[in-house]
Amino acid sequence: MSKFFTSLLYTNRFRALVSRNADDEAQVDDIIQTLIEKKLRQSNLENNEGYWIKAARNLTVDIQRSNAIRERYEKNATESKLDVDSNPESQLVQAQEMETLEKALCSLSPLTRQMFALHFTQGWTYAVIAKHFGVSISTVEKRIAKARVVCVKTFRDARGVQK
16 A cells, blocks of 8 residues: 555544544544555555545445435334334235345345345444455445345335336
């Protein structure tokens, strides 16, 4: 790793730039960790400060979007739970949806299922999951994407919807 890159990532100025858009210090650490992993995987990447600042901003935006989606799902789940408690028909629909989801998840490999669950239920980033399982971020991305496709297909099949 170049001196330029190493010195850039560990400067207070760079951390401050990343902190402007990040939610907390742990997120700043995750972003910097991801940038280091990216540089180690692809040594031919630029040693340009602007490039790395833009990369950090892009990672922050990705994390914020994921958090917003997760919050929206949690809010919807809470509202759905309130609706289900009072309506037997809704209870039946939710039970059927849970069975469909369980069917989809059971069709995944155990590793893919774990990665999917950690990302969507615990909010783990791809980088953290990759480190936890000792695989590349790309592997995590591909497995979670595959799991999403399987879930969508299973729900479509259950509803009889043609693509």
